[in-house]
Amino acid sequence: MSSDAPGFELPLRLFLAFRVIIDELHAELAREGHPDLRPMHGFVFQAIGPDGTTAVELGRRLGVSKQAAGKMVESLERAGYVQRGTDPRDARRKIVRLTGRGMDSLARSERIFERIRDDWVRRLGTDRVRALEEDLRRMTPADLWRLDMPGWFGTV
Template sequence: MAESTPGFELPLLLFAGFRSIVDQLHAELARQGHPDVRPAHGFAMQAIGRDGATASELGRRLGVSKQAAGKTADRLAALGYAVRVDDPADARRKVIRLTPHGYDVLARSAAVFEELRTAWAERLGEERLRQLEADLRTMAPPSGFRLDVAGWFGA
């Protein structure tokens, strides 16, 4: 029988796998013309989504303050990934929307994630990877993935 490893290793190994994938993604995105995009930007762009979001909505979705969400939106705007536009339902509010540049980086990210998954399948075997994914789905909360990872890692 194999000797078990300390309990603290599991989250570290899961995080190391996550970090490896995200680091490879961003290296490839930089090669494809998106050198300034950071992991937090990807979470924010996902949280903005196709319908856009106010800074308050973005903050709630990311688990950060409205001010932190506003700073992230400002950075995305400075990089050309998002814009702030008047809310057609309430002229007092601004809605953050993705630009074509923002949609481009998300599409490229999706394609790179597919390539990275293929690389994992080649290394581990397709069936083993499918089983790993199934096991992680079993252990993940039924509510699914939340976008507030950036806020969760914060203070």
């Protein structure tokens, strides 16, 4: 009999690690003035990108319907994280862009992620964290920014 963990434990542990990190991030973001942000919002902000995007394109990038993307944009607009404006190249198109509040949440998230990683290094050691990261790079696609998770989970 093998002393290895059952096969189902690996994806659950990977997901739990993700959850622990994201929960810690959002607790800290809440303390720093962003209590209304949810894990999905990070995917939305990345999908909007620095140049903005349309609701149709946002839905495509997230793997959700145009209507679901539109609801998310409305919610984030009410909270002050995004704004809709006219595309300077085509007045018929509406472009969704991050506001200063949205950009602030991303900058804070970047800093918090670095702090969380540093905590993992303190607890596990530099070599183990680097080895874990390298192993995950070897086992996952090169495209780090796969944003269609919300659609894949079916949560939007």
